[in-house]
């Protein structure tokens with residue numbers, strides 16, 4: 001059985017790169033990606049001639065260059081008989097790039113595949129940007145006209161969760177404090193100055209009960225992964241990260257199920273997680289760390305519960321008790337997560353993979369999880385209506 | 397049909413910030429809504445209700461559906477107050493949205509209309525109302 005592995009990584013720190021169109025000097029995405037590809041390939045010690053597939057996360061509409069994957073094949077002079085394509089799936093976009101690059105390895109079409117993504121949006125104001133995003137997270141005729149926005153769904157998760165389980169505002173807010181403490185140790189993170197619980201609770205409300213520090217910041221970013229076959233990884237003599245299990249599930253509903261259900265039980269994460277654990281032959285208790293795609297504090301709590309990292313209804317209390325901190329029972333989002341590492345949306349899942357690859361190759365420096373052997377990545381779209389979960393293993 | 401309540405119609409003196417489209421198929425929904433009646437489609441084969449109304453049954457994929465009136469009563473499953481919104485909603489900020497479970501067994505997400513002095517909370521009983529904008533109606537919910 002063929003298996004895929006991560007052998008090289010590269011990413012730029014998340015921050016504002018995109019400049020207003022009126023500025024004389026602009027940031028050009030393909031220059032950024034070209035540098036990252038070369039850097040990731042050097043990290044993997046792989047020759048250019050070995051690359052046979054490119055899977056790229058579809059860039060934001062604010063990226064001028066269209067058909068980005070085929071353009072990059074040209075820009076880097078990279079003929080391929082595996083696939084050259086872009087993926088799209090809301091927040092899951094870059095996770096699908098990783099997943100499809102792995103597929104090229106599993107299908108035997110490539111021994112080496114590139115997965116990369118660039119997200120540029122900071123020249124556009126939030127209010128302007130949201131004009132477009134209301135179209136993505138609800139029925140444009142039956143939801144968007146009422147003013148539902150992407151994070152309003154997560155806020156309603158939070159209200160329901162607090163109502164059902166008696167979780168407190170402070171417990172949810174503790175997730176943001178924890179993520180900032182992790183980000184302080186991550187040079188790729190956008191927001192690194194430590195924050196206190198009182199500061200999180202004192203922020204202006206964005207979507208009640210969530211305030212500014214509990215919703216995702218916006219940012220630009222880019223990352224590249226070199227995905228190889230297990231045999232090629234072994235032959236490299238380098239530490240690598242094996243994709244040991246994978247699971248996907250779409251619950252057949254988007255944002256809301258018209259048949260009333262338990263909305264805060266993230267069934268997609270639960271099912272994709274189970275499939276990934278089964279494929280890997282492990283259980284959640286075997287994990288050393290997890291990187292969760294969680295735009296808001298509440299999402300980290302609910303995804304963590306669905307993936308078996310905390311019992312149902314106890315995820316917020318577990319976070320407040322320090323169980324998900326570095327040094328805790330199961331460190332979650334050692335990168336700083338979406339709330340502090342940053343959320344360059346269409347590249348975000350690749351940043352999660354970069355963090356796991358750093359941790360599982362023992363390169364995470366001050367935020368290293370000691371003897372990290374098994375890590376989990378979970379990505380989502382909608383209100384976690386679909387989840388894509390990978391179990392990664394350290395091979396040294 | 398007897399026993400179905402008509403919805404209160406509340407005039408709003410402006411146009412909708414993000415108007416929905418009407419298709420030939422959804423036109424009966426919007427026309428009924430403007431008249432204060434809530435209706436959606438029910439599958440002619442398996443009897444399941446849909447919302448939004450759909451020309452095929454999403455459950456059994458049967459292609460024949462019938463318009464059926466709905467009692468505009470239910471409970472608030474969850475809600476939020478939006479303080480930072482898209483450009484087109486800027487003049488309305490902050491505003492409330494919520495998820496309502498109708499007694500008929502359908503879940504809807506819609507705008508909430510605040511009642512002064514009463515805060516929203518999950519499981520509160522609500523009634524649906526029609527917001528009558530200058531350019532057309534929108535469905536919303538109020539605490540009972």
Ligand SMILES: [Zn+2]
Nearest residue numbers: 439442453456
């Ligand atoms: Zn049916």
